[in-house]
Amino acid sequence: MKRQMPSTKELEREIKDRVKSMFRKDFEDATEEEIYRACAEVVNDVVIDNWLTTQKEFVKQDPKCVYYMSMEFLIGRLLGNNMINMRGYTEVMDALANLGVDINLIEDQEPDPALGNGGLGRLAACFLDSLATLQYPAYGCGIRYHYGMFKQKINDGFQEEVPDDWLQTRYPFELQRSEYEFEVKFGGWVRYENQPDGSTKYIHEGYNSVIATPYDMPITGFDNGMVNTLMIWDAKPKEVFRLASFERGDYNKAVEDMNLARNLTEVLYPNDNHIQGKELRLKQQYFFVSASLQRAIDKYLRYHNDIMRLPEKVVFQMNDTHPTLTVAELMRLLMDEHGLGWDDAWEVTTHCVAYTNHTIMAEALEKWPEDIFKGLLPRIYMIVEEINRRFCEEIKAKFPGDDEKVHRMAILADGQVKMAHMAICAGFSVNGVAALHTEILKNVSLHDFYEMYPEKFNNKTNGITQRRFLMHGNYKLSDWVIKKIGRGWITDLSQMEKLTMLLDDKKSLQQFMDIKLENKKRLAKYIFDHNGIAVDPNSIFDVQVKRLHEYKRQLLNILHVMYLYNQIKEHPEMDFYPTTFIFGAKASAGYENAKLIIKLINNVGAVINNDKSIDNKLKVVFIEDYRVSNAEWIFAAADVSEQISTASKEASGTGNMKFMLNGAVTIGTMDGANVEMYQELGGENIFIFGMSSDEVIAHEKNHDYNPVDEMNKNPHIQKVLSQLVNGNYSIDNPELFRPIYNSLLNTQCTERADTYFVLKDFASYCEAHEKIQEAYKDREKWARMALSNVAHVGKFSSDRTIQEYVDDIWHLDKLELK
Ligand code: C3B
Structure with a gap:
């Protein structure tokens, strides 16, 4: 049964009682922060009941569900969002007003969880909101960064980055689930043993490992009692290691494991549309992918015994290439842990994984140096090599004699592991995020792949949730619209x-x-x-x-x-x-x-x-x-x-x-x-206004754009550009903005001056x-x-987007909730 939010009167009493039991204070003496915490628990009470009910129905109805694999979930504050979705926002607002407190000040006490950079991470959060609202079973899978997106301070006009310590005090909307911990292994080497039945057993040795611990966050649907789960993974060392009492075992290894765990989930890489090829980032990717897949398979096998039928119940959506290791890790788990042969494992994997592309920017394409990749993930690397070998054979068979093409499309080439190529090779669906973007993928950036697998390509134009971005953010307009329609x-x-x-x-x-x-x-x-x-x-x-x-x-x-x-x-x-x-x-x-x-x-x-x-x-x-x-x-x-x-x-x-x-x-x-x-x-x-994408792409191809011509024919541009370097906007240091000036006009500075027209x-x-x-x-x-x-x-609306993902890619079953 769906549990409703209490009435305004009841809320008043409950909030006061909570303040008392949590902080041993009368309401009048409580700080805004304490009131926020009390409110969070009052709302949590309702959320948890619905969460339990939803999860019981999951077991009973056994629907197919999506695992949305994403390095980023820019969820934003949850108190207000949960109150809106539980249909209790006005009631809490009134209760607080009756107690003499402004709800905005209370909401403002919540840290703004910023486990993402921008569009890609916020989209993931909107998708979770829509999935729950449309009653589709879903898990978000990500990382519990201890420090999220940095806080920006502007000092003398310059940006300064300040760490975002959002977990400084306990976050009320997360729940540690120690019962779902899994081990994740890095480094070492792989030994093979030939088995009597002719197969080969791969044994991973000499590795360092961490324990992945999930923290679950409730994702509430709007007014339907549905509560899905966002699982974000944290790392801890395998054995809690106390230097003072340490007697046995390998001291050095224990220290390494400890440091590995400490660094792994420490901080979000603050890049948007740009990849920093740091080993730690690859570690983060494997860490959350491996832990999430282990949990998903574990859950599946609790209620099913035929792993070959995994695709009937589970689909993994890869949010850009960041979680592409899903492909190889799923292969590894199926083969090494669950006994499938290559062909069966490939059959399952390629029916379980789908890929969304979010950008054509070259600097955002993930490529890992093979040596880093191999050193960190030796068994995974072997699997990627075999995927690549078979893939190249397939390209050759389809386009005989075109070696150039094989080279362009290979997963392993030029000493690099090309993640997008692996995602497209294994994914049963490849989608862009707006109509134009998908056309550019098909006709330009991923054209080779489109020729090979036209049936995989599809468009899913992005969307946003109106619950947060109108009802919560703009309640005046929201109320007006309700009155009118x-x-x-x-x-x-x-x-x-x-x-x-x-x-x-x-x-x-x-x-x-x-x-x-x-x-x-x-x-x-x-x-x-x-x-x-x-x-x-x-x-x-x-x-x-x-x-x-x-x-x-x-x-x-x-x-x-x-x-x-x-x-x-x-x-x-x-x-x-x-x-x-x-x-x-x-x-x-x-x-x-x-x-x-x-x-x-x-x-x-x-x-x-x-x-x-x-x-x-x-x-x-x-x-x-x-x-x-x-x-x-x-x-x-x-x-x-x-x-x-x-x-x-x-x-x-x-x-x-x-x-x-x-x-x-x-x-x-x-x-x-x-x-x-x-x-x-x-x-x-x-x-x-401005050039069309065709015009831009043509200029890029023909190298025939010269910004100096644009300047020469427009005196307004001339004046503005001269003001960049004459001290008009920087009296003390007239040269300060020279790099901007050069980026627009000077071909010596960048590959092409005024790269972005x-x-x-x-x-x-x-x-x-x-x-x-x-x-x-x-x-x-x-x-x-x-x-x-x-x-x-x-x-x-992201509701429309999600419905399209469900209809065309995921084929999920709606959960029935009474
Ligand atoms: C972004 C794109 O830049 C946006 O155009 C798009 O709307 C969103 O993704 C969501 O699809 N994006 C991002 O924020 N980070 C990346 N690494 C790649 C794309």
Whole structure:
């Protein structure tokens, strides 16, 4: 039976009782942190009951389930999310209000679990939310990093990284499950023994090992009593090793095992769309893959005896290539631990694993040096060699005489292990994350593989959960939508379409814009409290928040701001609607160009925000430590959403969808899911600019782009670029931004100057912004455009995405819950 949240009155009593029993304090004396902990336990009580019920039904109904294998789960705070999904948010809010406490302050006490970098990790979290809401049995499998994504501090305009110690105090939404521990082995060597039956036994010796301990987190569905599990793995040494009393065994090995365990899950690599080929990262990958597979097989064999039928009950979805070791580890477990021969093991493996590609960026393609790989995973390496041998035979058979092709497609080549090649070779499905991205995979980046296995390729356009990004982040708009069209959209976002009936209703449009203004005031206060900058909620809030990467082109945005500033200074009489440009972005710790762009944004802001002569027409704000929790408020407050990646580079984007859901109008390139947004919206409700992906790909192929030409023909660009290096934005050190200048113009610096076509798209970007200015001045027209965005967002729910994964790839059974 589904357990409901208590009533407001009961909650008041329960929260007070919890504060007393947990902290021996009366409510009046409790800190906000203590109240948060008490609330978490009150909510947990309900969650746990439903979790138990769900897991019992799992056993009874024995459905097929998906294991979503991911190095990252950017789940964000869970208290608010769980309250929303258990249908108890308002009740807790009221209970706390009756006790004289603001729920926002209480939610703010929770650390924001940041076990991910950006889009890929947040997508995994949205998928888990949708799986539970749609009642599909699922496990998330990942790593319990002790330190998540670093916290960003801005000091004198520069980014500084501060460790994110989210486990400093006990996290209330995780549960250690020591009964599901497994050993994971690294290094050593493999000895073979020929068996009397003619087979060979492989014995792994001389290894170091750790014990993987899972921590389970409940993943609640919306209003259905379903609770799935996110298992994140931590490592501990096999024997707890006490130096003082250590007497027997191999002292050195014990020390090594101890250090291995200590380092393994210490920290998330803070890279987005870029791979750092560090051995520790490969260790992390094998660690969580091996532990998750062992747990999955263990669970399967508890209720089934024919391992050949594993694919009927289990599917492993590999979130990018990071968990590709799933392929070889599953082969190893099936052969070495469960006695299958190669062909049977391959049959099972290739029906259990599927692969999602999230990027075409070359620097994000995972390739491991063979010697590192072999040294760390000797048995796995043997298996990869055999997979590769058979795969190359298959390519030769299909394309006789094309040795070039064999070389291009091989898993082992040039001294490297190519993870994507293994994922495609073994996976029964290969999907991209937006229509355009999938076409580029098929026709360009993975063309060889597409020719070989066209049937494997399919598209699953990304989506986002409306529960977190509207109901929780923007409750005012959410309540308004409920008043207008009911509650159906909460689990069926296509119902937003009903809002189109309000597009000509002046009163509704006004209410809609009033809510936007309220949300802008909320963000303006946040900005004032955190940045000390006063921004006018009546100005246009033009927002670009996402990871900092050159292909995402925050540089184009800030160069345009510099241009606008020049225009306003030169033509003070110019008709210009005051605009606040808001940025938020973390740069990878070692990504120098990206970090310098952050500094540039801050310096441009410092000059513009302090120039009284422009009459507050322009403001530039860089929001420190952009993360899931402040993102929710930022989306709610945006008028304009900047989605301006170089066409072909952004696989999908998901921030674009969150802005759309919150009634912001997009300025964007025809890239990633922007293309599909354009199709849903029609050209009049989105501002498209810049080159198409075909044009970009053609320039890249023909090497015929010269940014100097772009500069020479546009005096505005010339002026802005000269201001990068004349001290305008860095009086003390005019050379500070020289590397940015060089990256745009100097072929000596990078392989090709202006790799991401910033100058090429500059003029058309400026034009698009002029159109936004015009459109915004007509308040009613703008309201209609913004509301149209909400009305046409239906496609971009992760519920739709998950249903497509289920129908086309996973074929899961829904769990029945009474
Ligand atoms: C991202 C892509 O850059 C986004 O376009 C995409 O929307 C998301 O994945 C989700 O599919 N991505 C990422 O965050 N990290 C990577 N290593 C690769 C892709």
